[in-house]
Amino acid sequence: MIKIAFIILSLISIFSALMVISRKNPVASVLWLVFHFFGIAGLYVLLGAHFLAAVQIIVYAGAIMVLFLFVVMMLNLNLVNNEKRGKIIGKSIGAVVSGLVLVLFTYSIRTTKWNELFFNQVTDQEWGTAVKLGSLLFSNWLVPFQIVGILLFAAVIGVVALMKRKITRKVENGIVITQEEDVA
Amino acid sequence: MSEITIHHYIALSAIIFSIGVAGVLTRKNAIILFMSIELMLNSSNLALIAFASFMSNPVGQIFALFVIAVAAAEVGVGLAIIVTVYRNRNSINIDDVHLMKG
Numbered sequence: 001m002i003k004i005a006f007i008i009l010s011l012i013s014i015f016s017a018l019m020v021i022s023r024k025n026p027v028a029s030v031l032w033l034v035f036h037f038f039g040i041a042g043l044y045v046l047l048g049a050h051f052l053a054a055v056q057i058i059v060y061a062g063a064i065m066v067l068f069l070f071v072v073m074m075l076n077l078n079l080v081n082n083e084k085r086g087k088i089i090g091k092s093i094g095a096v097v098s099g100l101v102l103v104l105f106t107y108s109i110r111t112t113k114w115n116e117l118f119f120n121q122v123t124d125q126e127w128g129t130a131v132k133l134g135s136l137l138f139s140n141w142l143v144p145f146q147i148v149g150i151l152l153f154a155a156v157i158g159v160v161a162l163m164k165r166k167i168t169r170k171v172e173n174g175i176v177i178t179q180e181e182d183v184a
Numbered sequence: 185m186s187e188i189t190i191h192h193y194i195a196l197s198a199i200i201f202s203i204g205v206a207g208v209l210t211r212k213n214a215i216i217l218f219m220s221i222e223l224m225l226n227s228s229n230l231a232l233i234a235f236a237s238f239m240s241n242p243v244g245q246i247f248a249l250f251v252i253a254v255a256a257a258e259v260g261v262g263l264a265i266i267v268t269v270y271r272n273r274n275s276i277n278i279d280d281v282h283l284m285k286g
Contacts, residue, residue, distance in 0.1 A: 002188060003187070003188055006188045006192065010192075010196045013196070013200060014196070014199055014200065014203070017200050017203040017204070017223050018203060020203075020207065020216070020219055020220070020223065021203060021204075021206060021207030021210070021211060021216065021219075021220055021223075026213060026215050026216060029215075029216050029219055030219070033219050033222065033223075036223065036226070037226070040226050040229075040230060043193070043196075043230060044230075044233055046188075047193070047233050047234060047237040048237055049233050049236075049237065049245055049248075051245075052229075052233060052245055052248055052249065052252075055249065055252060056229075056252070059252055059256055060222075060226075060252070060255075063256065064222070064255070064256060064259050067259060067260065067263055068215065068218075068219065068259070068263070071215065071263045071266065071267060072215055074267070075215075075266075075267070075270050075276065090210070091210045093209070094206060094208075094209025094210040095206055095209075095210060097205070097209055098202045098203070098205040098206035098209060099202070099206075101201070101202050101205050102198060102199065102202035105195075105198035105201070105202070106195075106198065109191065109194055109195060109198065114189070114190055114191060127237070127240070127242060128242070128245060132242055133242065133245055133246065133249070136242060136243070136246055137246060137249070141243075141246050144250060148250055148253045148254070151253070151254065151257055152253065152256070152257050154257075155257035155258075155260050155261050156260070158261050158264070159260050159261055159264040162261070162264040162265060162267075162268050163264055163267065163268070
């Protein structure tokens with residue numbers, strides 16, 4: 001049963017990952033990426049990490065995808081000649097390099113003695129719950145947790161600074177003229 | 185295969201990571217580049233959680249949670265940079281961004 005679920009979920013995530021990098025239209029890519037995130041979330045459930053599966057769907061499929069879609073829609077890209085200049089040599093070199101990365105991974109996976117390092121999968125039902133994670137996060141890992149908060153704060157400030165526009169208003173012949181100017 | 189072991193999860197993670205690498209190296213659209221980076225971060229998260237699960241150690245999950253938070257921050261800043269580039273250059277093709285002759 002778990003085997004069938006694993007096979008189906010891994011096929012979903014691999015296929016949708018391939019679709020993400022092969023679609024011409026960025027909107028299609030984003031929608032396939034949502035599929036991919038749901039497949040990965042299902043694998044987290046199989047591994048027993050229920051809280052992280054929920055976080056994956058809420059943060060990735062919810063927040064990050066909305067951000068991506070929003071930017072794609074806002075930029076209103078010209079799809080036709082966007083990638084015309086991509087040369088076939090560059091693409092094939094990229095594909096070969098990523099294949100070599102996969103070969104490297106396969107070699108290192110095959111030569112590692114996993115049985116000496118790892119035991120059986122956890123059977124504890126409480127392993128991935130919010131209670132377990134929260135008690136760890138707010139005791140042993142409190143300082144890194146706070147630092148992540150500072151990081152998110154800094155990211156928000158950076159985004160606002162990047163997106164800021166200077167608005168100048170002046171009156172000419174009784175008409176108010178507003179002018180927007182990029183700062184960054 | 186008789187049972188799902190850690191090999192399968194790590195192999196799946198390696199495959200998805202390689203797909204992400206291929207996306208970064210072959211595509212020119214900056215938004216799709218970012219999505220490929222998300223694929224790679226996700227595959228590393230999968231590997232972390234698989235290791236944690238098979239070691240019966242929940243600390244790997246904490247690390248994956250931090251990776252998710254950093255990825256969210258990274259996407260926010262990255263998309264802001266893409267929008268800024270689009271305002272200045274009217275394109276998000278990475279070949280058009282050659283101000284620093286890179």
